[in-house]
Amino acid sequence: MRIFDRQVELSAHLKSVSSANTTIGFVPTMGALHQGHLSLLKESLQNNDFTVISIFVNPTQFNNPEDLAKYPRTLESDVAKIEKLNPNIIVFAPSVDDIYEGKTVSQHFDFDGLENQMEGKFRPGHFDGVGTIVKRLFEIVQPANAYFGEKDFQQLQIVKKMVEKAQMPVKVIGCPIFREANGLAMSSRNERLTAQERADAAVIYRTLQAAKMRFGTENAKRVADYVTDVFDNVPGFELEYFEIADEATLEPITEKIEGRQYRAFIAVFVNKIRLIDTISLN
Numbered sequence: 001m002r003i004f005d006r007q008v009e010l011s012a013h014l015k016s017v018s019s020a021n022t023t024i025g026f027v028p029t030m031g032a033l034h035q036g037h038l039s040l041l042k043e044s045l046q047n048n049d050f051t052v053i054s055i056f057v058n059p060t061q062f063n064n065p066e067d068l069a070k071y072p073r074t075l076e077s078d079v080a081k082i083e084k085l086n087p088n089i090i091v092f093a094p095s096v097d098d099i100y101e102g103k104t105v106s107q108h109f110d111f112d113g114l115e116n117q118m119e120g121k122f123r124p125g126h127f128d129g130v131g132t133i134v135k136r137l138f139e140i141v142q143p144a145n146a147y148f149g150e151k152d153f154q155q156l157q158i159v160k161k162m163v164e165k166a167q168m169p170v171k172v173i174g175c176p177i178f179r180e181a182n183g184l185a186m187s188s189r190n191e192r193l194t195a196q197e198r199a200d201a202a203v204i205y206r207t208l209q210a211a212k213m214r215f216g217t218e219n220a221k222r223v224a225d226y227v228t229d230v231f232d233n234v235p236g237f238e239l240e241y242f243e244i245a246d247e248a249t250l251e252p253i254t255e256k257i258e259g260r261q262y263r264a265f266i267a268v269f270v271n272k273i274r275l276i277d278t279i280s281l282n
């Protein structure tokens with residue numbers, strides 16, 4: 001299996017194996033791979049001649065230094081999982097220096113307001129960091145198709161916007177959320193939960209499903225009050241936000257408009273570990 005830790009070497013390799021008639025599929029990750037990541041790789045393998053995965057814990061997208069320090073780094077087991085899935089997958093696992101060349105700062109982006117909602121409100125600078133690294137990685141890998149999980153739905157919309165504005169020839173493809181048996185959305189951060197917290201965290205998706213049911217007959221304010229009430233009564237869980245927003249603009253709903261697609265978004269702290277999830281309401 002080919003593993004590269006320097007962008008110049010990866011670029012040279014991709015240049016030597018690909019041609020105008022071949023496509024590169026790309027799955028950017030921060031490692032600690034789970035079934036959700038593997039499903040993105042499978043989608044890429046099915047639809048491209050080459051598949052590249054990046055494993056890079058990007059410092060500029062972390063607004064909380066403790067979150068960055070504690071983010072799981074499991075390169076060896078990640079590589080084993082990739083090799084088991086398909087040894088032809090090309091791995092790019094660069095150092096911070098190789099990517100940022102001594103200047104570990106974000107570029108500033110205008111994502112037409114998508115960046116000011118939800119995660120953008122609670123994680124200042126986060127989407128500038130995501131935009132910076134994804135743009136950098138797209139320039140290095142030059143994929144035809146790039147795969148992102150819908151758990152980070154706001155990130156998915158922002159990457160699509162970045163590609164559109166920068167006119168990059170990359171198709172950004174959103175893939176369905178993978179869930180544990182109890183409904184908890186798969187996330188690298190789940191590794192930091194105790195077994196009990198992981199079991200209890202089923203409440204997040206359960207509440208989203210109940211919110212979806214209620215949204216059929218109740219207004220958004222009442223649904224949000226219900227969700228707040230649920231988490232007020234779950235010890236150890238702290239609701240950061242629950243929002244019902246328009247899928248296209250990510251702006252909070254003011255009134256239900258026929259024909260618009262709505263989605264609920266949630267962020268919850270479980271003993272300082274931040275979990276997010278989302279559900280389509282249509």
Ligand code: PAF
Binds near residue numbers: 028134155
């Ligand atoms: O979703 C992630 O894991 C990260 O935000 C990404 C897209 C790999 C950029 O660092």
